[in-house]
Amino acid sequence: MTANDRKFNVPVYIVIFSIAFGFLLPFYFMIVTSLKTGDQYLVQKTLPTLPLTMENYQWAFQSQDILLNYVVNVVVLVGTVVPFLFLVMTSGFAIGKIHFRGRKLSLYLISAVMILPQMVLTVPLYRELAQLKLLDSLFGLVLIYLAYFGPYSAYLMITYFRDVPDTYVEAALMDGASPWRIFRNVMAPMAVPMIVTVTIIASQQVWNELTFALVLIRSSGKRTIMAAMALLSGQYGMETVRSMAMLLLASFPMLLVYLLFQRYIQQGVLAGGIKG
Amino acid sequence: MKRSAYFFVSPLILLILIFMVYPTLSTLYLAFTEWNGFSDPSWTGLSNLRRLFGDASFYASLKNMVILTLYIPVWAIVPLFFAELIRKPRKGAQFFRSTILIPYVISPVVLGMFFKQILGVEGVVTELIAQFFPSLGTVGFLTSQQLTIHTIAFITLWKFFGFGVILYYGAISKISESLYESATLDGCNWVQTLLHVTVPGIRYTLQFYVVLGFITFYARMFPLTFTLTRGGPGFASFVPEFGIYYQAFNNSNMGYASTWALFVYVIVLGIIMVQNKAMMKD
Numbered sequence: 001m002t003a004n005d006r007k008f009n010v011p012v013y014i015v016i017f018s019i020a021f022g023f024l025l026p027f028y029f030m031i032v033t034s035l036k037t038g039d040q041y042l043v044q045k046t047l048p049t050l051p052l053t054m055e056n057y058q059w060a061f062q063s064q065d066i067l068l069n070y071v072v073n074v075v076v077l078v079g080t081v082v083p084f085l086f087l088v089m090t091s092g093f094a095i096g097k098i099h100f101r102g103r104k105l106s107l108y109l110i111s112a113v114m115i116l117p118q119m120v121l122t123v124p125l126y127r128e129l130a131q132l133k134l135l136d137s138l139f140g141l142v143l144i145y146l147a148y149f150g151p152y153s154a155y156l157m158i159t160y161f162r163d164v165p166d167t168y169v170e171a172a173l174m175d176g177a178s179p180w181r182i183f184r185n186v187m188a189p190m191a192v193p194m195i196v197t198v199t200i201i202a203s204q205q206v207w208n209e210l211t212f213a214l215v216l217i218r219s220s221g222k223r224t225i226m227a228a229m230a231l232l233s234g235q236y237g238m239e240t241v242r243s244m245a246m247l248l249l250a251s252f253p254m255l256l257v258y259l260l261f262q263r264y265i266q267q268g269v270l271a272g273g274i275k276g
Numbered sequence: 277m278k279r280s281a282y283f284f285v286s287p288l289i290l291l292i293l294i295f296m297v298y299p300t301l302s303t304l305y306l307a308f309t310e311w312n313g314f315s316d317p318s319w320t321g322l323s324n325l326r327r328l329f330g331d332a333s334f335y336a337s338l339k340n341m342v343i344l345t346l347y348i349p350v351w352a353i354v355p356l357f358f359a360e361l362i363r364k365p366r367k368g369a370q371f372f373r374s375t376i377l378i379p380y381v382i383s384p385v386v387l388g389m390f391f392k393q394i395l396g397v398e399g400v401v402t403e404l405i406a407q408f409f410p411s412l413g414t415v416g417f418l419t420s421q422q423l424t425i426h427t428i429a430f431i432t433l434w435k436f437f438g439f440g441v442i443l444y445y446g447a448i449s450k451i452s453e454s455l456y457e458s459a460t461l462d463g464c465n466w467v468q469t470l471l472h473v474t475v476p477g478i479r480y481t482l483q484f485y486v487v488l489g490f491i492t493f494y495a496r497m498f499p500l501t502f503t504l505t506r507g508g509p510g511f512a513s514f515v516p517e518f519g520i521y522y523q524a525f526n527n528s529n530m531g532y533a534s535t536w537a538l539f540v541y542v543i544v545l546g547i548i549m550v551q552n553k554a555m556m557k558d
Binding site: 126 | 306362371375389504520
């Protein structure tokens with residue numbers, strides 16, 4: 001370390017810390033504003049005011065539409081994640097560890113569809129789901145989520161399983177274990193860190209998704225909270241204090257996941273970037 | 277064992293074929309039909325294409341794509357600068373990495389509604405600016421024909437900033453420390469080290485992130501933009517995805533919407549082809 005380095009450090013700290021706090025500012029504003037009444041907000045828009053009020057949260061919990069849309073989001077999330085894990089783990093194991101005919105083709109297919117933007121798929125999917133009688137159905141939406149978000153996580157699982165030494169599989173085969181047993185008792189337990197990463201990635205993708213939920217679900221009772229809010233934001237008259245409470249509630253599950261598992265989220269970012 | 281692989285892999289592959297590949301192929305057909313979403317599509321040849329090239333919203337979306345393209349260098353370079361800044365273990369670097377990734381995990385709908393509230397005419401940011409810079413007056417972040425697309429570009433840059441820093445940071449940490457030591461011995465300053473050691477060391481990550489930038493700006497702007505402005509005012513923030521959305525789900529022109537979709541496919545394919553060429557060169 002030279003003197004020059006140390007002199008350089010103080011401005012760097014200032015920059016780094018002010019940017020870090022800058023990224024927290026929106027949440028400061030959301031929290032502080034959601035605890036004001038509409039009148040308090042009109043007088044004081046930036047600083048906290050006393051007395052604090054919970055009326056915006058009470059409003060959100062008493063509004064049946066919001067509550068229903070919220071429950072739909074939870075249902076879709078849970079309904080997707082469980083089959084999702086099964087799909088990406090089995091295909092990750094097969095393509096990562098078994099040398100079968102069509103392995104390269106499967107890998108190629110999975111990496112090719114990862115790039116597809118959501119909106120280009122909406123029209124043909126609308127037609128296809130209508131033909132399958134799955135339009136405006138949460139089950140149909142879950143199927144689309146599995147097909148659209150599955151490939152990315154499957155790719156992460158493939159790269160993970162590929163790095164597991166073949167000797168584990170060979171030893172288990174010598175012991176007479178069936179492929180299913182090898183998958184369940186040998187490979188799956190080894191993949192726990194990647195399973196956690198993939199679960200978090202999938203939860204975020206599904207919880208935050210707008211395009212498919214907006215277009216493929218038509219009746220308001222089946223809307224996810226994201227689709228409902230996006231439609232609401234076009235209308236005027238939504239009070240700032242109420243919308244901040246609603247936004248905090250809508251992002252709360254993902255903020256909680258982030259606080260608890262941020263190491264895995266950072267790993268997910270890195271794992272995805274390596275594919276280059 | 278080999279036969280069981282097909283059992284393991286087929287559920288996901290079938291889903292992909294049914295809900296990703298088949299729709300992609302059927303767009304090729306639907307793009308040349310007239311179809312209202314209920315009756316059967318009828319073949320109309322090139323008339324949808326002619327309509328697209330005569331459509332004012334098409335040229336508005338092209339113009340917005342050009343403007344967004346200008347932000348690609350910012351998208352790629354600013355996170356790189358900060359990743360280099362936290363390369364050496366510093367106090368506060370972990371805190372920095374944690375907070376900058378938050379917008380990335382939040383739904384674009386939530387971000388859109390939030391910015392709509394604070395950047396609106398009576399929003400807190402607009403009022404503070406009017407208060408401290410009276411000459412600027414009330415800035416129309418989301419209501420000005422000129423400014424709106426730039427506001428959306430900045431929010432997108434902000435949302436992905438943390439992602440970019442973490443991605444670069446991971447790639448930089450894989451570069452051998454000895455390269456940095458010899459750069460210091462050679463008397464390289466900070467910028468020279470960045471250009472001669474860091475950039476060559478992470479060029480694949482850099483390339484990946486630039487490609488992600490093009491795809492984001494050209495084909496993944498809908499959720500944020502829809503929540504913020506609906507593509508307006510007028511066509512001020514109209515990106516190609518709105519062509520698909522409005523034609524299909526507002527005007528019931530599903531055939532013409534597919535022509536728009538075809539246009540987006542061509543863009544994405546173009547990006548991939550350029551990237552593959554660049555990789556071949558390496």
